[in-house]
Amino acid sequence: PATSTQEQPKRVVYLINGALGDNAFYDSGKAGIDNIAREYGVETRTIECNFDAGKYEPSLRAAVDFADVIFVISYGFEDQLKEFADQYPNKIFVNIDTVVENSKKTITSVDFIEEESAYLAGVVAGLATLDTTIPNINPDKIIGVVGGDVDPVVSAFVFAYENGAKSIDPEIQVLKKSLGGAWDDSARGKQAALQLYDQKADVVFQVAAAAGIGVLQAARERQLYAIGVDTNQNDLEPGYVIASDIKNVGKAIEDVYKAINDGTYQPGQVLKYGIAQGGVDIALEAQIQVLPQSIIDQVMALRQQIIDGSLKIELYNNQNVWQ
Amino acid sequence: MKILIGLINGMISGATPILLAALGGAYTYYAGVFNIAMEGMLLTGAFFAVLGSYYTGSWLIGVLLAILGALFLSLIFILFAVVLKTDEFVTGIALNLFAVGATTYMLRKIFSVKGVFSNPAIQPIPAIRLPLAENIPFVGEILSGQILMVWVAGLATILTYFLIFQTRFGLRLRAAGYNPARLDSSGVPSSRMRALSLLACGVLCGLGGSFLSLGYVNLFAENMSAGRGWISLAAIILVNGNPLGIALISLLFGFSDGLGLLLQGYRVPSQFTAMVPYIATLIALYFYAARKRRLNSA
Amino acid sequence: MRQKILNALIGIVVALLLGAVLLLLQGYDPLATYEALFRYSLFGYYPFATTLRNAVPLVLPGLSAAIAFASGVVNLGQPGQLVMGALFATVGGLYLDLPPALMIPVLALLSMLGGLLWAGVAALLRRFFDMSEFIVTLMLNMIADFFTAWAITEPFKDPAAFSPMTPQINPNGWLPKWGEFNTMILFMFAAVILAWFVFNRWKAGYEWRITGQNALFARLGGCNINRNFMAVMLMTGALAGLAGGLVVMGGPHRFIRGLGANYAWDGVMIAIVANNGLIATFLYGLFFSAIQTGALGMELITSVPNEISQVLQAVLVLVIVASREYLNTFVEQRAARRRAREART
């Protein structure tokens, strides 16, 4: 079923399992959708399911009724998505961040290689904790990470982060805290980070959405360092956020939509978005630059190696990274 | 050492919002109002604190606005539960629901964001440094550098104790809970005391909310009260409203919360460590019930 | 009786009017909003079927709360009981393999067992240690939440999934659909009828009601208070647990994060709005399900954000209950004034 010969789509739905406002993943996707609306003049809607499983099916149904192109972040309703995609082969389903394959193979999946950027985040943290010339960095080779939950996506971040740090010095110890699903409790995020700093970590990577803002604030309070996630958070606490691991969902959405618009879209693909494709990245520039140029150069060199393929990053494969 | 100090400081900051909300609930508890709206009041307070602080650049105005915001919920509570005599439980549930919806809506409407609003222009409540105490090892590190609102909470505990047990206001307040008919026939309308208790609860929850969003962290997040209002309710019921007991339970809760996080480093799955505060509450309840049984049989 | 229905209707209308004012103030068109709300919840085959289906996890915990409260048992543990029921049904569905005619009832029973056991914990703590079931059930809700979260991330996780969830249960345990109607609504109807029957016709139900109204009287009258407390606790736990099982068997067929959402707690609220009446709980459950289901359409068509529907629900709850009580006194006072006038002449 070739959709490329069809007329131009008029309506687009962005369907997410959670809710906007994470300052990160979902919001980045929303920005892409807004850009599509502006650039191509299509009508767009966002449907939020607020993690309520009962809403998944009706939302999907409403989206199919309403739109020609549906971008979904499908954690939790992969099964229904397959069903609907089979039922409506003329609609375009683009699934973001996971890989879903229906029997008619019409769903396009966008898969982010978050290991690449998280690896670099680990490199940044590893280099920083060894560099005692940076203010307040202690000689202990300890860094930390705070995750919102212990799900596979967070685990993938943690996995690559640890690999990145250990690639600098295998003696570096990575302390981990998970908030047990309290993604919105920034006070808890802060407390977890404070504990890590008290345990002598000097850099903490947050993978915890709204709760993670608390991690950044903990860094300021202890005059130590944090790494942001998903969007560029370096200037949220200037001088204390030394890097951000960026996931550019919006870019992926815009790319796919552009292909649809140009008629080059192929259904049923799995599009890999690593650093080379502009899907994920590490951001180091900041108002107040803490990292010495040497570290920045070193990270940028590794980044280039990943882009040109000379450095392969190990992908997460369901290992238990939480000890 | 550092970990221990961190744990104690974590305990104090974890306890503060719960303590403030629970003290507020203590007033309504003694006045015989079944008030479960602390959760909503905390959340509303947290929102308005950020609103005020962000626009005026003054944390004080933020705190005042937080109190006004929480008081607004108190007024609705009074209108329905005291004036119109609507079931108090229903009123509380509806207000909690209302608070979540309304703050989320205003967040989007006023700050054009969803989820979290965090901005350097939000002025935090200052921390109080005690130059003298600072030099004492260990104790100094705990005493000095606490956020102002922590001291306010401590003060509020003592003040609440004094108000409830020593003053005319307290005598009447407790009378409203023990036997409203008596209070009515002695010429003081018990409904007035119930309304006053709700106002007191609004003020304290406003303070607690401002600690959440301007104290411990410096941002507003949807639903950032995260169940603390419910915990405060449990604290109140556990100690029959006694302000000192409430302080103790709040600290216990703050401690076990931090302990739960700490335990993660020791191979316990995070979901189980997250249960620690709730299990601690159950254990506290066990001892409380056992003591009550002993007292009853004695 | 007619008065009761009238009061409920007046309350709903007043609340909707108030909601309309709120919408107007925020610059939305109330008519279009309500139109969208009800078009996406009631008027149409699929919307109506969805409203019915979404009512299941509201009505069952609602019944549970209504029966408990009316019996003087403060079981607020429906959220925890619901997810434990869901977990039991899921685990059963993962490991059992029976023909559908057996599998479905077995899973339903398992889910009831899950809720029953979780409520049983609270009941035992109350019975033997005198720990108030009010706090215990609230705490057990939190604990159940974390426990099920652990269960779906560790022992029962689907290794192929990207977020914490179990694999799908055996298809023999899937609730069949009739067109758009999910057969889980049959379980709901049956539960309403059965619960009503037990509560209003059984001897035990009679004792529960009287105990809820005056426990000392019931005790002196020879009712076994402790046994009744246990029975109510277990039965209401089973009802809430069943809701969880049905959600799994009729919905995603697996336990995924966010499965319980806020349903059970909303159910408790509905029971109180319904003044613990069983039939009223059922009707209000449908009503609130319609509001929640329709909110989606509201968002899609008029782009009124869904937090407005939360505010609207809060207004509905408050106004329905307040106006019910206000109208009752109003009607009585009017009758009293009429009587007084007669007496004077």
Next chain:
Amino acid sequence: MTNNPTLIEMRHIVKVYPPSVLALDDVTVDFRRGEIHSIVGENGAGKSTLMKVLYGLTQANSGEIIYKGEPVHFREPGEAIAAGIGMVHQEIVLIPEYTVWENIVLGVEPVNWLGKIDRQRARQLVKQKIDEFQFNLDPDARVESISVAARQKVEILTLLYRNVEVLILDEPTAVLTPQEIPQLFAELNRLRDGGHTILFISHRLEEVLELSDRITVMRKGKKVDTVPASATTRQELARMMVGRDVIFTTRRKPQPPGEAVLRVENLSLREDHGRVRLNNLNFEVRAGEIVGVAGVEGNGQFELVNTLMGIQKPTSGRIFIRNVDITHFDILQRRQYISFVPQDRGKMGASLVAPLWEDAIMTHHRLNPRFSQWNGLLLNTRFAQQFTRDLIENFSVVAPSPRAPFRTLSGGNQQKVIVGRELLLQSDFVLLDQPTRGLDVGSMEYIHDQILRIRAEGRAVLMISADLEEIFLLSDRILVLYRGQLVGNLPVEQTNPQEVGSLMLEGQVQSS
């Protein structure tokens, strides 16, 4: 005194309780300065309502009140108190957790500039009032620990502390012992002589005649008449109250008692910290015999009932009914042998919000198989309704239908339902705890007849009553409880109220 100037006039007062109870039907009455004015009437006659209207606790639908020559309208008790009118309620409303002085000063507390209560001064002020009126009260005692009579005094003091001129007392004697009543009356007389006006509500006609200057009689919401106490008699008052003649003498016919039905052996109840509530009780109640239990409240009656009913476990001793040892039976098992009329209708005897039939079938639903269907799983509602209709008819209950909510019945009718329910249980032993407390003459008479009827049927009756007159009217034998001990077991023919009164108060007969 009967010629004093008018202080209060209530004119054409109409009060309807929603939806349709016509509690006051065009009542006009006047009260004079410095008199003791009693108001008598059957239950539900509207006495309390009339006083509540005056006191501002409830609002009349029409009519006016003239106080000291001015029309007044009190919207709440505070206003009435400010104007000098105070009321002690029928149900004592004190705060048991508070001390005597805290209860008294509540609402007018002396405070310092911080709002802190000035305990010293408050206690002293209360002490002064206590001494001034010679009340003999400890201001620091907690109310939950003092006797009923003392609580009554606290109520009165509360009003005196506020310097009221008019004292309204709603049935203050209902809970007092014979010895306490004269003391109260002396206090009231002293107050009257000091210039206070006292409005006094009671059912007990001889008291009223003794105490009052004038008496107003009410019936069914209407005022019948106001008469000077000196110009009327008990018989006449009773006739005005119920609208017919009432007989005050016993109709108990002599009847030889049968074999023992209830046997209590060495029954003791000791609390954990050693306080003895019941001390080695031994007695029996025989078939066809009414045994009255006299005693000042709080001397073990409550615990006796609790141990007989199985609410509390005795520390030692045994209880037999017809030689069956029921000491370790649970409540339901005991209910096969015991009919029980509790003292507090609303708390122990019925559910007020339930429909009448649900209250009427309690206990029967477990004991009588005809209430069961489906192997005892289902309640046979049709039979339950029939049963209730029969009960309504046989016990002259006035009720609109078996489905009417119990609370809509008047107090007397509620009590008839409970008595009827219990007597229909057909058990050999009947335990009555204050069976006519707070009932009017008519209902009391009816219930007394029922009690005598079951005696005639040969059932054994144990009756606890705070009303000595009732005990002497009905009992064959009188037990006196004093500090948990049985200090008297006297055939009624061989004793008199004075002797029983001394036993109640002192535990022994005064030698003087």
